[in-house]
Amino acid sequence: MRNGIQGTDNVVIDNKVALDNVVFDIRGNGNMIHLSENVILNDTSIRIYGNGNKIYLKENMAVESNIMILMEGNENYLEIGKKTTLLAVNFVLADGSRIILGDDCMCSYDVHFRTSDQHSIIDGGGGGRINWEKDIIIKDHVWFCANTRIQKGVTIAHETVVGLGAIVTKPILEPNVVVAGNPAKIVKKNINWLRERIQKMGEVIHTV
């Protein structure tokens, strides 16, 4: 489903993707949405209010259901890596910021990425705004458990698990760790994770 695209030079590049209940609300000029081969989008809302914004969804990336992308202002960039899967995830970007989510990441439900606070905090000494937007960079194979929040300026190294309910406010630069809590801290080191669930008797269950 496509609707609500207003302005000039707004482009949706669609390489044989599967779209089900996808709503576009684009108001501005020169925005681009690039949907690569075998992307699957279910129950997706893409709202862009500004110019020169770009969304690049790489091959085999899948939205199981219910994601919302909101871009306000100009020149924002969202990239979601190959084979990354999303379930009820929000992305909010404003004023030329970026979210880059690596390959084969897994986001559970109620996960929020936010580069911008969307409103201003002003320095009481007359120094102007202090809460500027900052990029979010997530490396490959990071698992976001349910109810996690990723704040502006966060980088997360590859092979990380972000535990249920975590609020990540600072970069996690060490790979192969579990982080948890508010604000999130490293609680385990030297780990890897799999999408498959290994049972105690050794059987491997392929989860969705």
Ligand SMILES: CC(C)(COP(=O)(O)OP(=O)(O)OC[C@H]1O[C@@H](n2cnc3c(N)ncnc32)[C@H](O)[C@@H]1OP(=O)(O)O)[C@@H](O)C(=O)NCCC(=O)NCCS
């Ligand atoms: C992150 C997680 C996967 C780690 O599991 P684990 O490796 O078995 O972790 P443990 O239970 O051994 O906990 C390790 C430590 O972290 C703490 N911890 C674990 N998860 C935490 C959380 N979500 N918030 C705060 N602290 C947490 C534990 O209290 C423990 O602290 P301690 O070392 O002081 O005792 C798990 O805790 C979790 O959050 N699961 C939710 C999975 C989910 O959302 N699934 C939905 C489908 S994707």
